[in-house]
Amino acid sequence: MIDIQNITKVYKTKNGELTAVNDVNLSINKGEIFGIIGYSGAGKSTMIRLLNGLEKPTTGSVIVNGQDIAKASGNELRSARQKISMIFQHFNLLWSRTVEENIAFPLEIAGVPKAKRAQRVEELIELVGLKGRGKAYPSQLSGGQKQRVGIARALANNPEVLLCDEATSALDPETTESILQLLLDINKQIGLTIVLITHEMHVIRKICNRVAVMEAGKVVEQGDVLRVFQHPQAPITKNFVSKAAGETQETQASLEQILTNYPSGKIVKLTFAGATTEQPVISQIIKQFDVVINIVHGKISTTTGGSLGTLFVHIDGDKQQIQQALQFLKQHEIQMEVIEHD
Numbered sequence: 001m002i003d004i005q006n007i008t009k010v011y012k013t014k015n016g017e018l019t020a021v022n023d024v025n026l027s028i029n030k031g032e033i034f035g036i037i038g039y040s041g042a043g044k045s046t047m048i049r050l051l052n053g054l055e056k057p058t059t060g061s062v063i064v065n066g067q068d069i070a071k072a073s074g075n076e077l078r079s080a081r082q083k084i085s086m087i088f089q090h091f092n093l094l095w096s097r098t099v100e101e102n103i104a105f106p107l108e109i110a111g112v113p114k115a116k117r118a119q120r121v122e123e124l125i126e127l128v129g130l131k132g133r134g135k136a137y138p139s140q141l142s143g144g145q146k147q148r149v150g151i152a153r154a155l156a157n158n159p160e161v162l163l164c165d166e167a168t169s170a171l172d173p174e175t176t177e178s179i180l181q182l183l184l185d186i187n188k189q190i191g192l193t194i195v196l197i198t199h200e201m202h203v204i205r206k207i208c209n210r211v212a213v214m215e216a217g218k219v220v221e222q223g224d225v226l227r228v229f230q231h232p233q234a235p236i237t238k239n240f241v242s243k244a245a246g247e248t249q250e251t252q253a254s255l256e257q258i259l260t261n262y263p264s265g266k267i268v269k270l271t272f273a274g275a276t277t278e279q280p281v282i283s284q285i286i287k288q289f290d291v292v293i294n295i296v297h298g299k300i301s302t303t304t305g306g307s308l309g310t311l312f313v314h315i316d317g318d319k320q321q322i323q324q325a326l327q328f329l330k331q332h333e334i335q336m337e338v339i340e341h342d
């Protein structure tokens with residue numbers, strides 16, 4: 001569906017050249033939700049502008065449905081861009097237009113006759129759950145409702161790809177959940193390909209099938225979301241994953257405290273994925289080995305590929321028994337990391 005081949009984008013600035021995107025290759029399948037995550041300045045916005053043809057790469061190609069967006073211009077580029085739609089962090093609605101009129105706007109531009117427009121607007125209002133709010137103005141809507149208008153407007157002309165630029169970053173956690181759920185539902189319902197950029201790993205965890213992690217213009221890691229959460233490789237990915245698992249500075253501090261207070265035993269971080277989240281391994285260890293287990297921190301969350309759990313435990317007892325308990329965990333395909341002092 002989308003093939004990004006060796007794209008590099010170099011900006012000329014007052015201070016010389018700046019490489020915002022550096023030799024990136026990505027392949028995004030039809031109907032999948034693909035996330036690009038990175039901290040500020042990683043090159044995500046530049047990537048999205050390259051994807052919708054707003055920006056031309058310095059080198060490389062961006063093939064969408066067999067067409068190289070990077071080389072298209074004029075009518076060709078306009079028609080290619082009609083298949084790619086976008087939603088934004090700050091919604092970008094027209095404030096003097098009602099919800100209906102905002103959603104109708106791209107239909108007007110595309111020359112859709114009035115009666116058909118009204119029918120399509122009604123369908124879209126229903127799809128995004130805004131029934132009864134059609135005559136309201138954006139200023140009368142909550143943030144979540146505004147983003148629903150943004151989504152309806154983006155879908156008006158039946159795009160094949162929806163680009164989401166930090167679409168939930170301005171929303172509170174509950175509204176974020178409901179907007180992510182709406183995107184997931186739409187993806188399932190109409191098979192829409194969604195590419196989103198974000199700096200929040202929980203957004204990736206909640207709705208993406210695959211993820212690419214960007215740092216300083218490069219993709220440092222990519223793969224299935226569950227796999228990346230279970231076995232993050234790059235330091236930056238490990239950082240994102242532990243934040244998404246709710247490991248705060250407070251968790252780090254309590255681990256340090258336990259390491260200091262209990263010099264014996266081991267503190268272990270266990271990562272469970274898929275079926276292993278449902279096995280009662282901790283109680284099995286306690287029954288089978290002569291060890292004491294203290295739970296320090298734990299969380300289970302779901303990804304589109306299955307459940308994922310992290311658990312920090314302090315295992316104490318006879319050295320050999322601890323070793324055997326750790327071996328038991330390994331045999332049950334539970335990812336394990338022994339925590340040492342920072």
Ligand SMILES: Nc1ncnc2c1ncn2[C@@H]1O[C@H](COP(=O)(O)OP(=O)(O)OP(=O)(O)O)[C@@H](O)[C@H]1O
Nearest residue numbers: 011013018020038039040041042043044045046047
């Ligand atoms: N038009 C431009 N001209 C010059 N430099 C630019 C331009 N656009 C982006 N950059 C630079 O390219 C780098 C990547 O920026 P980009 O906005 O793509 O990152 P980002 O990951 O989206 O970060 P943010 O979330 O802060 O927007 C940054 O160093 C930025 O200053």
